[in-house]
Amino acid sequence: MSLSGSLAAGFGVVLGLFAIVLAFAISAERTTVGDFNKLLAVDIKTAGLSQKSVVSMMNARRYEKAFLMTYHEFGFEEAKSRYVMLMQANLADARQSLEDIRHLVTAPRSLEQLRLAVDGIDNYEKSFVTVVNLHGRLGYIDTGLEGEFRDMGRQMEALLNRDKEPLLIIDILTIRRHEKDYLWRGRSIDNQVVQLALTKFRKDVSLAVKGDREKKLFELADLYEIHFSNYVETNLQIEREKRRYLAAAQTIEPYLENLLADALTKSNVTQNMILRKAMRTERLIEAVGVIAIFLGILMAWKVSQRITTAIGLMIIFAKRITAGDLRTRTYTGKDEFGVLGRSLNHMANALQEAIQAREDRAAELESINATLKNEIIGRKQAELEIREANAALEQRVLDRTAELVKSEKRFRQLVDLSSDWHWEQDESFCFVVISNALTTLCGQHIQQYVGRPRWDMPTNLTPDQWAAHRLILNAHQTFSDFEFQILFDPANPQWLSVSGEPQFDVHGTFTGYHGMGKDITERRKIEESIKHLSLHDVLTGLPNRTLLHDRLAQALTYAARYTHAVWVLFIDLDDFKCVNDTFGHKAGDKVLNLVAKRLQSAVRESDTVARLGGDEFVLVLAEHTHGEEISSAIERIMKKLSPPLIIDEKEITLGCSIGISSYPRDATDADALVDCADVAMYRAKQRGRNNIQFYEYKAKERLRTKNDFRYVS
Numbered sequence: 153m154s155l156s157g158s159l160a161a162g163f164g165v166v167l168g169l170f171a172i173v174l175a176f177a178i179s180a181e182r183t184t185v186g187d188f189n190k191l192l193a194v195d196i197k198t199a200g201l202s203q204k205s206v207v208s209m210m211n212a213r214r215y216e217k218a219f220l221m222t223y224h225e226f227g228f229e230e231a232k233s234r235y236v237m238l239m240q241a242n243l244a245d246a247r248q249s250l251e252d253i254r255h256l257v258t259a260p261r262s263l264e265q266l267r268l269a270v271d272g273i274d275n276y277e278k279s280f281v282t283v284v285n286l287h288g289r290l291g292y293i294d295t296g297l298e299g300e301f302r303d304m305g306r307q308m309e310a311l312l313n314r315d316k317e318p319l320l321i322i323d324i325l326t327i328r329r330h331e332k333d334y335l336w337r338g339r340s341i342d343n344q345v346v347q348l349a350l351t352k353f354r355k356d357v358s359l360a361v362k363g364d365r366e367k368k369l370f371e372l373a374d375l376y377e378i379h380f381s382n383y384v385e386t387n388l389q390i391e392r393e394k395r396r397y398l399a400a401a402q403t404i405e406p407y408l409e410n411l412l413a414d415a416l417t418k419s420n421v422t423q424n425m426i427l428r429k430a431m432r433t434e435r436l437i438e439a440v441g442v443i444a445i446f447l448g449i450l451m452a453w454k455v456s457q458r459i460t461t462a463i464g465l466m467i468i469f470a471k472r473i474t475a476g477d478l479r480t481r482t483y484t485g486k487d488e489f490g491v492l493g494r495s496l497n498h499m500a501n502a503l504q505e506a507i508q509a510r511e512d513r514a515a516e517l518e519s520i521n522a523t524l525k526n527e528i529i530g531r532k533q534a535e536l537e538i539r540e541a542n543a544a545l546e547q548r549v550l551d552r553t554a555e556l557v558k559s560e561k562r563f564r565q566l567v568d569l570s571s572d573w574h575w576e577q578d579e580s581f582c583f584v585v586i587s588n589a590l591t592t593l594c595g596q597h598i599q600q601y602v603g604r605p606r607w608d609m610p611t612n613l614t615p616d617q618w619a620a621h622r623l624i625l626n627a628h629q630t631f632s633d634f635e636f637q638i639l640f641d642p643a644n645p646q647w648l649s650v651s652g653e654p655q656f657d658v659h660g661t662f663t664g665y666h667g668m669g670k671d672i673t674e675r676r677k678i679e680e681s682i683k684h685l686s687l688h689d690v691l692t693g694l695p696n697r698t699l700l701h702d703r704l705a706q707a708l709t710y711a712a713r714y715t716h717a718v719w720v721l722f723i724d725l726d727d728f729k730c731v732n733d734t735f736g737h738k739a740g741d742k743v744l745n746l747v748a749k750r751l752q753s754a755v756r757e758s759d760t761v762a763r764l765g766g767d768e769f770v771l772v773l774a775e776h777t778h779g780e781e782i783s784s785a786i787e788r789i790m791k792k793l794s795p796p797l798i799i800d801e802k803e804i805t806l807g808c809s810i811g812i813s814s815y816p817r818d819a820t821d822a823d824a825l826v827d828c829a830d831v832a833m834y835r836a837k838q839r840g841r842n843n844i845q846f847y848e849y850k851a852k853e854r855l856r857t858k859n860d861f862r863y864v865s
Contacts, residue, residue, distance in 0.1 A: 161451075166444045173440040177433060198256050199415035201249040206408045208246035209273075213401065215239035216280060228288050228295070236284050243277050253411065262414060265407045272404035279397030286390045290383060297383040298335070304376035305331070311365055311372075320360060323353040331380065343384050350377055462493075469496060478504040575650070576666040581605045581625055584664070593671055594640055612637040612645070628654040628662050635672065647676040689763040691741055692748035700762035700770055704822040707760075707774040708815055718774050718815040719782055721789070722829035723751075725767035726807040726841045739799045743806070746797050754792040755785070770826060786810070786844060807842030809833055818847045 215235040223231035247270060254266050291298045309324050327349040334342035350373055357369045469482035478500055482493045573589035583602050591598050601609055607618045613636050624631050632651035639645050652667025687699040695703065704720070711718045725747065732740040744767065751761045751769060760772040771789070776782045789810075796805045811832025813819065818828045828847040836845040 163451075165447055165451075169440050169444045169447075173437050176436060183429060196419055198253055199412060199419055201253045201256075202408065202412035202415050205246040205249035205253075205269075206405075206412060208242040208249065209401075209404060209408060212239045212242040212246070212276075215242065219284065223287060224292055228292060232284060232288070236281070239280070240277065243273055246273055250411075259414075262411065265410055269404055269407035269411070272400050272407065276397045276400035276404060279393050279400060283390050283393045283397065286386050286393065290386055290390075297379050297386065301331070301376050301379035301383060304372050304379060308369060308372045308376070311369055317360055320353070320356055323349065323356055327353060327376075334384070338387060343380075346380060347377070462490075466493065466496065469493075473500060473503075478507070572668045572670045574666070574668060575652075576664065577605075577652075578664040579662055581622075581665065585666075590669065594638065594646065598640075606650075610639040612639065625665070630654065645673075646671060647673045692745055692763050694748050694752075694769075695760060695762040697762070697764050700760065700764070700772070700826075701822050703760045703762075704772050704825065707772055708820070708822060708825075711774065711815055716775060717782075717817075718772065718825070719776055719785075720813045720815075720825045720829045721771040721773065721786075722811040722813075722826065722833040723769040723771065724809050724833055724837070726809060726837075728767040728806065731804060731806070735799065735802065735804070739802075739804075742799050743797055743804060746799075747793065747806075750792040751789065754789045770829070782814075786812075790844075809836035809841050810844045811836055811847065812844065813847040 215238045219231050219235040219239070222235070225231075226234065250266050250270055250273075254263065257263065257266075288296065290296050291300075293299060293302065305324065305328055309321075309328075312320050312324065314321055327346060330342055330345045330349055333339075334346060354370065354373055357366055357373070361369060466482050469480060472480040481497045481500065484490050484493045484497070573587040573593075574585065575583060575587065575590070576585040578584050582605050586598060586602060607613075607622075613621075621631070621634060630651075630653040633649050634651070635647065635649045637645050637647050648669055649672045650667060650669040652665040654665055655663045657663050687696060688694065689696050704718075707718050710716070725743075728740065728743070731743055744763070747769070748761065748763065751771065755761060755771060755773065756775075758774060762770045762772075764770055773782065773785055776785055793806075793808055796803045798804075811829045811834070813825050813828035813832060815825055819825045832845045832847040835848075836843050839845065
């Protein structure tokens with residue numbers, strides 16, 4: 153048999169064995185795929201849906217807690233729209249997952265657990281939505297039941313006279329304090345104390361108040377009690393509903409966990425069965441593979457024996473040919489190696505003939521090589537001389553280039569070290585040269601002004617200022633330190649200072665200007681900062697005493713021209729020293745900053761808020777021509793100052809004493825108006841602080857009340 157026939161027979165046997173294994177593997181694979189598809193379609197999908205329902209339920213519980221924790225912070229409607237809808241969406245996802253599981257499972261136990269879980273979700277959602285609606289009914293501060301009974305409390309307090317009815321004020325404060333205790337803790341004892349305080353308040357009202365005001369107070373007290381009782385009852389309903397939905401939530405989780413555990417158990421059983429089938433198939437394939445390997449080795453050994461014999465003869469042939477024995481010949485059998493041997497024998501014949509021809513040609517070439525060798529030696533000598541001349545020339549060029557680079561580098565360093573720049577203008581005052589230093593400062597767009605005069609640049613100078621500068625240029629005079637602001641970048645303008653001198657030719661004809669310039673932006677910023685610090689308070693940034701007197705003088709001049717009134721308010725914070733002593737001077741500085749911001753937000757832009765020092769502030773209210781306007785302005789200022797200040801998470805409540813004077817009623821110059829307001833402020837301090845006093849300009853006082861402010865006119 154030929155070599156190719158032997159190989160074909162051996163490979164045929166091996167391929168037949170592999171075909172048998174492949175058929176068995178395909179059959180096993182189809183069975184395994186069927187089991188695996190069942191695993192994916194039912195068991196794993198059921199486990200995934202169970203896990204999804206558990207996650208959806210956990211998310212619903214998280215949004216439930218988020219609503220209960222944040223509805224006071226965000227407001228009821230905001231918290232409801234944020235979290236309740238998300239919770240209901242997650243519950244809907246859980247229901248949908250359970251519905252999908254119901255289409256996959258058939259076991260009665262699983263179907264019963266599905267039904268109980270869905271019922272639990274429905275009960276949980278229903279009870280929680282009831283709790284949400286009850287919270288909406290409760291409200292917060294100014295809404296719902298809480299807003300209603302708080303409003304009743306404020307109305308009762310507004311009907312009382314603080315100076316003449318202190319006992320009733322104490323009763324109201326007691327009711328409000330216990331009301332806050334209940335809102336904070338929710339204890340039944342706090343509710344009982346509120347009811348007792350209301351009873352005492354009614355009793356004291358019947359003794360101290362008569363007429364319509366007594367009737368109104370009793371009516372407000374009854375409404376307060378009704379709204380507060382409704383609030384308490386609603387709180388109790390919330391607690392009952394909470395217990396219901398918590399009980400429902402606790403029943404849902406075991407059902408969902410059982411569903412997940414059943415699905416995972418079935419999935420594991422199916423996976424183990426698939427694994428056993430795969431292992432059996434693997435063992436069969438391994439056995440057939442071992443048999444195929446044995447047959448392949450046997451076939452390879454037989455074929456290799458034939459190949460080794462033929463190759464050994466050819467190696468001997470090759471060694472003899474290499475040693476120069478061109479008469480030797482190799483194996484000439486009938487197989488494939490015999491064909492190769494005959495070809496090698498033909499090659500040996502051709503090689504013997506070629507060597508003889510090469511020897512004849514070598515003798516002919518030897519004579520030609522001798523002639524070429526002499527010619528090559530002459531050419532190499534000429535190339536060496538040319539190479540030496542080129543090397544010397546290149547060295548001279550390199551040395552000269554290095555000197556030029558070094559010189560240019562020194563020149564650029566000198567130019568870059570200077571903060572000034574050079575410029576030149578022609579006889580028409582148009583730029584002909586602008587040095588790179590100014591380009592670096594202002595940007596490449598500065599070069600577009602070559603060929604144009606300086607006044608074409610965007611600057612802060614007025615036409616009159618440019619006209620004065622052009623008179624100097626037309627007179628061909630030297631100028632120095634001509635300062636202006638260049639506005640290429642409006643957000644970051646730059647200040648420049650230039651100096652120049654005229655140029656004349658040998659005949660005395662004017663040929664233009666040349667000069668130097670420098671950047672003075674930093675110097676200008678420092679000057680403006682010093683000016684600002686001299687006119688403003690360092691702590692609050694408000695105008696200080698100097699700027700206050702300047703603005704007040706301007707306001708008085710304007711008022712005298714147009715017959716307007718000007719009001720000066722002198723404000724002193726009550727018990728500010730206690731803040732520094734209790735919380736430290738840093739907290740006191742933060743209090744002064746917050747008070748300054750509140751005062752600025754309470755007045756018009758045309759008004760002035762200044763700090764004289766310590767805790768003293770002065771307000772100048774111009775263009776308030778009517779009494780109603782100044783009353784409204786004072787009410788707005790007091791409303792801004794009344795809320796507590798939050799400093800380092802601590803709540804600080806400060807009152808203020810205000811003294812008011814006006815132009816032209818009390819005085820006609822700035823110092824006198826401030827002094828009059830100061831006197832009125834000290835009188836407010838003497839009358840119990842945290843009140844307002846107008847400066848007295850008549851011996852007889854007349855008191856009146858308007859907008860809850862008591863002042864002297």
